[in-house]
Amino acid sequence: MRANDILEAIGETPLVGIQRLSPRPDVKLWAKLEGQNPTGSLKDRIALRMIEAAEAEGKLRPGKVILEPTSGNTGISLAMVASRKGYRLTVVMPENASAERVRLLELFGAEIVFTPADKGTNGAIEVAERMARDDKYFMPFQYGNPANPQAHYDGTGAEIVRDLPEVTHFVAGLGTGGTLTGAGRRLKEHNADIKVIAAEPELGELVYGLRSLDEGFIPPILDESVLDGKFLVSAGDALRATRDLTKEEGIFAGLSSGAVLHVARRLAERLDAATIVCLLADGGWKYLSTEAWSPDLDLAKKQVEETLWW
Ligand SMILES: Cc1ncc(COP(=O)(O)O)c(C=O)c1O
Structure with a gap:
């Protein structure tokens, strides 16, 4: 990629196969690496x-x-x-x-x-x-600004459709709902049968960047009609899957990416054949000062809870 300045280098992130992490040979898993953006996130x-x-x-x-x-x-x-x-x-x-x-x-x-x-x-x-x-x-206010889902409609969603037209499922974390709403809309315009699935933390569980709708705040830009389902994820599930990404596929991603992978694998277990895109929202760099990768999972969970909150 050639860009005239750093703002032009935003987007056009790689879509990478992560088949070693699929529980079924005919369910193909792909990861959209948003951590490759200039400041390391979507x-x-x-x-x-x-x-x-x-x-x-x-x-x-x-x-x-x-x-x-x-x-x-x-x-x-x-x-x-x-x-x-x-x-x-x-x-x-x-x-x-x-x-x-x-x-x-x-x-x-x-x-x-x-x-x-x-x-x-x-x-x-x-x-x-x-x-x-x-x-x-x-105040741009990402939770209520239509430019948020629009960026994912024109960028994230359009890139996936172009790079992997056979996609059948899209899994992303729910924070503001911008990714799910915008990329989900674009994918469904391409093929109305594509299923859009949210990864949401269990109520009271910390998965950095994600929120539980059961907490009471529904982001105004979230269009729930785009969602076909959601899976709840615990902090431990997210941490374990984040480590699997690094260990099995060499992908150093943040904790919401682990939550998304966990959901994609649970979804894959229910399907005979599918092509699932996992949205990995950021890289692992900004979590290094936490103990997220400590060999002691309980310590990691506790430490992450103390140093990061939503
Ligand atoms: C690390 C991380 N993952 C996932 C998300 C969720 O993305 P969205 O806000 O588009 O729902 C966010 C954003 O809040 C985030 O910071």
Whole structure:
């Protein structure tokens, strides 16, 4: 790929076979490696799209400060795009975000407002909404911004259809719902029989980046009519599968990717033949300071819970 600048290098991520992880020979598993984006996650796609949409609509002008509640990845992506385009950024996030996230935000020049860890991202959303009443701020608000699913419709979904037209199932994590809604819509336009499956954490279980709808907040951009089903995942299932990705396939991915792989394998056990695309949302780098890969799984789980929250 050749790009005139880093923003042009967003998207066009590799689709990689992960057949060693399939429980059935006729169920083909593929991984879409969103960790290959410039800041290492799928959120580069939506950060660029939300900012460019706001510029085009006149909502974001020089001098305005971008403000966003985030668990980390979206903040880092916005920070990169904002610094490239010359905007200031303030992110609101839970105080126990991993050290790598905080460092990355700082080095891209973002200001951070921390909110209590035990309030999770819902707490960060409340604080950001209050701050956004001051009109020096522009808040893209990924949970309610149609540019979020649109980025996955035009990018993620279209790339999968082009690279693997025989796809039968798509599995992705549910955070804002942008990936499932946008890529899911694009896939169903290609073939209405394609099934779109969500990986959702069990209520009270921590899988970084994902949320349980049973917590009470339904992201406005989530179109539940695109979903054909969901599987619940525990934190332990996600951690185990994240390690399998590294050990069996050499793919170093984040914890929601493990959740997605776990769901894809459970789905595969029920099918005779299928072609399943797993959306691996980020790389493992931003989790290294946690004990996610510790040989002691219980220690890993405890440590991850202490250092990361939603
Ligand atoms: C690591 C990770 N995985 C998955 C997701 C879920 O993606 P989406 O917000 O498109 O539902 C997110 C985003 O919040 C994330 O940060």
